[in-house]
Amino acid sequence: MRWRITTLKEVSSTQTAARVLAESGSAEGTVVVAEAQTEGWGRRGRRWYSPPGGLYMTAVLRPRNGAGLIPLMAGVAVAETVRTTAGVEAELKWPNDILIGGRKVGGILAESAWSGKEAVYALLGIGVNLNNRLPPVLHEATTLSAETGREIDPQRFLAVLLEKLDQGLRLLETEPGRVLEAWRRLSSTLGHRVEVVVESGEAVRVVAVDIDPDGALVLEIGDGRRRVVSGSLRETLLLSSEADRLI
Numbered sequence: 001m002r003w004r005i006t007t008l009k010e011v012s013s014t015q016t017a018a019r020v021l022a023e024s025g026s027a028e029g030t031v032v033v034a035e036a037q038t039e040g041w042g043r044r045g046r047r048w049y050s051p052p053g054g055l056y057m058t059a060v061l062r063p064r065n066g067a068g069l070i071p072l073m074a075g076v077a078v079a080e081t082v083r084t085t086a087g088v089e090a091e092l093k094w095p096n097d098i099l100i101g102g103r104k105v106g107g108i109l110a111e112s113a114w115s116g117k118e119a120v121y122a123l124l125g126i127g128v129n130l131n132n133r134l135p136p137v138l139h140e141a142t143t144l145s146a147e148t149g150r151e152i153d154p155q156r157f158l159a160v161l162l163e164k165l166d167q168g169l170r171l172l173e174t175e176p177g178r179v180l181e182a183w184r185r186l187s188s189t190l191g192h193r194v195e196v197v198v199e200s201g202e203a204v205r206v207v208a209v210d211i212d213p214d215g216a217l218v219l220e221i222g223d224g225r226r227r228v229v230s231g232s233l234r235e236t237l238l239l240s241s242e243a244d245r246l247i
């Protein structure tokens, strides 16, 4: 992958800026990085707090074999980058959270534009708390500098991350099973009880046992297994037996 990086001092959201570029035909590998975002957002429309000191980037991808596993691959890439650059072990919480010691240090926001059943492009947004401060309200979050007691070099973090993403994208084309294996190894979700709201509206605590080849989370409910394709753990999850994509 030839990454073409545009760095901005401040932008509303790198996701919006990258979408404009993707719509106007920018090549796969176009990356928008911002030092700060004024309107960064995360999954489920939540605000993504984006002051200077964090990493905020969106890559334009043009996937040929479906985009479903891109978010899981990206989570693995971020966790490996955290280990390489900061020497800290990160864990992955399904679907897209990167945690250190149970606290969120980064997140992935993947969006796709479809033409029929084909993804015309995907926007892979990644936010990682590096040296930025966090407001007290985000007490369940952490930063890499808080975890290590030192400043993290954002340029190096980005360079390592793009290399890991490059490797991950290639693996998705040739051996997607290895991406899933890496995700399982880093998972803080599998083998643990998670809270799920089932169709009746009832909240039940069930064990997350696996992820399917398409990235769906597999739960053990009663004497059967159910797949979850979207949602967040400890919140409402959407259960479906025939759902076909994660993003």
Ligand code: BTN
Binding pocket: 012, 013, 014, 015, 037, 039, 040, 041, 042, 043, 044, 046, 048, 055, 056, 057, 058, 096, 097, 106, 107, 108, 109, 125, 126, 127, 128
């Ligand atoms: C989440 O955990 O909910 C995902 C957070 C993703 C945040 C990143 S920061 C770069 C890109 N631009 C945005 O507005 N969001 C993503």
